[in-house]
Amino acid sequence: EISLEIINQNFILNLPSEIQNILSQIKAVSKLLNEKVYLVGGIVRDLILNLPNEDIDIVVENDANNFAKNLSEFLPTAKIRIHDQFKTATIFLENGLSIDIATLRSEYYEYPTALPIVTQGTIKDDLFRRDFTINALAIDISHNNFGKLLDFFKGYNDIKNKNIKIIHNISFIDDPTRIIRACRFASRYNFTIENETHDLILDAIEMGILERLSWNRLKNEFQYILEDKNPSKGILLLNKYNLLKLFHDNIILDKSLLKKLNLANKFKNIFAIKLEYWIVFLLVLTSQLNSKELEIIFLKFGFSKNFINKHKFGIEKRKILLEELNSKNKNSEIYSLLKNIPEEVLILLILESTRENKVKIKSYLFNLKGKVAIIKGRDLLELGLESGPHLKEYIEKSFLIQLDQINPSKDSILKELNLIC
Numbered sequence: 001e002i003s004l005e006i007i008n009q010n011f012i013l014n015l016p017s018e019i020q021n022i023l024s025q026i027k028a029v030s031k032l033l034n035e036k037v038y039l040v041g042g043i044v045r046d047l048i049l050n051l052p053n054e055d056i057d058i059v060v061e062n063d064a065n066n067f068a069k070n071l072s073e074f075l076p077t078a079k080i081r082i083h084d085q086f087k088t089a090t091i092f093l094e095n096g097l098s099i100d101i102a103t104l105r106s107e108y109y110e111y112p113t114a115l116p117i118v119t120q121g122t123i124k125d126d127l128f129r130r131d132f133t134i135n136a137l138a139i140d141i142s143h144n145n146f147g148k149l150l151d152f153f154k155g156y157n158d159i160k161n162k163n164i165k166i167i168h169n170i171s172f173i174d175d176p177t178r179i180i181r182a183c184r185f186a187s188r189y190n191f192t193i194e195n196e197t198h199d200l201i202l203d204a205i206e207m208g209i210l211e212r213l214s215w216n217r218l219k220n221e222f223q224y225i226l227e228d229k230n231p232s233k234g235i236l237l238l239n240k241y242n243l244l245k246l247f248h249d250n251i252i253l254d255k256s257l258l259k260k261l262n263l264a265n266k267f268k269n270i271f272a273i274k275l276e277y278w279i280v281f282l283l284v285l286t287s288q289l290n291s292k293e294l295e296i297i298f299l300k301f302g303f304s305k306n307f308i309n310k311h312k313f314g315i316e317k318r319k320i321l322l323e324e325l326n327s328k329n330k331n332s333e334i335y336s337l338l339k340n341i342p343e344e345v346l347i348l349l350i351l352e353s354t355r356e357n358k359v360k361i362k363s364y365l366f367n368l369k370g371k372v373a374i375i376k377g378r379d380l381l382e383l384g385l386e387s388g389p390h391l392k393e394y395i396e397k398s399f400l401i402q403l404d405q406i407n408p409s410k411d412s413i414l415k416e417l418n419l420i421c
């Protein structure tokens with residue numbers, strides 16, 4: 001028996017004011033159209049957890065597209081995109097926020113791993129089709145019920161008790177990607193996969209249900225784990241369920257790999273600003289694979305030929321690179337050795353190298369790589385050099401000299417090049 005629990009606390013007041021303003025407009029449109037509207041999904045869960053989340057996901061009772069059209073008139077600078085096929089719409093606002101609007105729906109699965117059959121439904125149906133109780137809360141934002149938290153499946157308690165729990169027993173059979181999602185949410189929030197849910201995961205795995213999933217769906221969920229807050233924990237959980245083999249048979253989560261993953265987590269804040277850090281985790285996770293196996297993974301993730309060649313080169317050569325780096329002490333030597341290696345590979349190198357080499361690679365990434373050349377082509381032309389490959393060589397040489405000088409200036413570099421005295 002499912003009973004509705006309404007928690008009398010106005011969570012909306014904890015949202016940033018710009019989101020509260022949007023919700024007020026939504027409320028006004030709800031009144032105008034006499035539509036019921038609910039805030040759903042991750043934003044509700046994170047609101048209760050007191051964590052920031054700006055994905056405004058709403059569902060309306062009757063007609064999402066009509067609601068979106070009316071709402072966009074209340075938000076003058078908004079751009080609207082209607083997805084006719086799915087009867088959903090997105091409104092993009094000038095401040096970078098967006099609002100996803102769907103119509104309440106009920107879903108059922110004709111057979112495991114199929115895409116669901118969708119019909120109209122109630123708010124309870126719409127929440128029932130979701131993955132976990134913590135993701136199945138809604139806040140009523142209709143004009144006559146604004147701010148009420150609707151909790152049909154005790155999701156509020158599960159958030160408070162840090163539990164990942166499915167809503168019904170065949171949830172993982174309907175959609176096995178939820179197994180990977182469970183690992184993601186558990187690692188992100190440091191929650192526990194509740195006993196019964198854990199047993200159902202084991203049952204579903206034993207049935208071989210995950211093998212029936214398309215690579216595309218698996219890939220997306222794997223990538224989300226690698227992009228999430230705590231990938232090393234997520235990977236550990238996947239390993240606990242023996243699911244890394246879906247990624248590749250030859251990945252063994254031994255001590256050394258675990259150490260690298262944890263280090264990669266530790267370095268995340270330092271490096272994440274500069275690059276797509278999930279690729280670092282992908283490289284660490286696949287660091288035991290040979291070149292051919294790695295190429296297959298890269299292809300399965302859809303990377304370009306150029307990306308694959310550059311990354312494969314650095315990864316294959318990394319042992320030799322690290323050996324060579326041992327004997328390089330001048331900035332110019334370090335720069336020349338590392339300049340063609342992609343940054344993600346360099347971070348993998350940091351995770352695998354001695355303390356001295358770590359310092360050298362970091363110095364390349366944070367200092368040498370970003371240096372602006374003092375000597376430009378036109379400086380050399382002014383001195384009478386002619387354009388062509390020769391000039392290019394001089395430009396490169398002068399940059400390397402610049403890296404090794406303590407207080408480099410135009411004159412000091414040109415002197416060392418013997419172009420002035």
Ligand code: ATP
Pocket residue numbers: 040041042043055129130131132135136175177178181
């Ligand atoms: P995040 O913070 O990672 O964006 P989220 O909860 O918003 O988390 P999404 O993948 O964006 O996650 O999904 C939005 C909502 O849609 C979820 O909260 C959940 O209710 C529902 N959902 C997404 N994927 C599934 C699924 N495979 N099965 C059931 N419900 C799902």
